[in-house]
Amino acid sequence: MMRKYLIWLVAGPVIVLGALLGWNYMHKQALAQKALADAQAAELKDMPFLPSDAAAEVDKDAQNRQVLANAIKKFRAAKSFRTSITQTSANGTITGVVEYVKPLRLHAVLKTDDKKTLELIIVGETVYVRTSTNSWEMSNDAFAKDFGRSFFASMLITDDSIASFGIADDAPIALQANTQKRCTAFKTQYKQDDKMLDMSFCLDSTGSIAGMTTKVKDGEIDSSYTDYNDLFSIERPMMPLLTPDKPGAATSTAQ
Numbered sequence: 001m002m003r004k005y006l007i008w009l010v011a012g013p014v015i016v017l018g019a020l021l022g023w024n025y026m027h028k029q030a031l032a033q034k035a036l037a038d039a040q041a042a043e044l045k046d047m048p049f050l051p052s053d054a055a056a057e058v059d060k061d062a063q064n065r066q067v068l069a070n071a072i073k074k075f076r077a078a079k080s081f082r083t084s085i086t087q088t089s090a091n092g093t094i095t096g097v098v099e100y101v102k103p104l105r106l107h108a109v110l111k112t113d114d115k116k117t118l119e120l121i122i123v124g125e126t127v128y129v130r131t132s133t134n135s136w137e138m139s140n141d142a143f144a145k146d147f148g149r150s151f152f153a154s155m156l157i158t159d160d161s162i163a164s165f166g167i168a169d170d171a172p173i174a175l176q177a178n179t180q181k182r183c184t185a186f187k188t189q190y191k192q193d194d195k196m197l198d199m200s201f202c203l204d205s206t207g208s209i210a211g212m213t214t215k216v217k218d219g220e221i222d223s224s225y226t227d228y229n230d231l232f233s234i235e236r237p238m239m240p241l242l243t244p245d246k247p248g249a250a251t252s253t254a255q
Contacts, residue, residue: 064173068186068201069162075209075225076160078102082227089219104152105234121237122148128237136237165199166190178202181224183210192217 080101087094096110110118119130120139127148129139157164167190176185183202190199195217202211208228214221 061173064175064186065162067203067207068173068188071186071201071203071207071209072162072164073160074207074228076157076164078228080227080229080232081225082230082232084224084226086222087219089216098151099232099234100151100155101232101234103156106148106151107232107234108147110147118144120144120147121234122152123234123236126236130237135240137239166192167199178211181211190214 080099083098083100085094085096085098092113094110094112096108098106098108100106104122104124106122108118108120108122110120112118120141121128121136122144125145125148127139127141127144128136129141129144130136163169167188171188171190174187176187178185181202183204186201186203188199188201189196191197197215197217198213199215200211200213201209202213204210209225211222211224213223
């Protein structure tokens with residue numbers, strides 16, 4: 001019996017000492033963890049907010065929209081570029097290459113399904129067309145004039161927001177890799193005459209628009225963009241000298 005009490009007399013202080021040592025260890029661990037958390041908080045104070053997985057899922061569309069908005073701003077700010085165009089419609093297919101210099105200069109070579117080629121230079125409202133004899137002449141060709149007006153009108157829009165392309169604030173934006181053009185397609189919809197039509201912007205690794213595909217009422221327009229802000233020389237072409245036997249030649253009467 002005495003041995004039993006002696007055991008408790010020895011074990012009691014050992015248990016208390018162990019408890020005190022354990023509490024001291026846990027207290028030091030808690031202080032160390034708090035110090036680490038405070039240090040991490042100080043490091044992250046100036047960093048962007050990192051949302052939780054649930055928040056990131058909710059904000060994914062907003063993030064995509066912001067990336068696209070930045071690309072559109074760069075596109076609107078471009079002083080020049082080269083674009084390859086393929087337009088399909090009920091009237092057939094038109095392909096071509098256009099060099100554009102802000103504000104009102106372009107050089108285009110367009111081809112139709114029947115292999116006809118139209119090369120034109122437009123400066124302001126004046127259209128010049130290359131003839132079959134490889135010379136240039138001023139032209140009132142309706143197609144060329146409409147092409148120039150539409151192109152310039154689309155490029156001189158001062159609004160550099162997503163809405164400038166007719167994309168609504170609540171229009172969804174989905175991402176898809178485009179291996180052919182080596183870019184990421186931002187697929188959405190735009191509104192034209194109360195009808196929603198598909199539209200896709202392909203952004204390259206620099207966040208610039210490398211391509212654009214737009215559904216229209218009777219077809220589709222696919223464009224690829226390169227050489228942003230390069231120097232293109234688009235000048236009025238040299239015209240053949242007019243002589244009295246050519247239409248439009250100036251005549252004078254000696255006094």
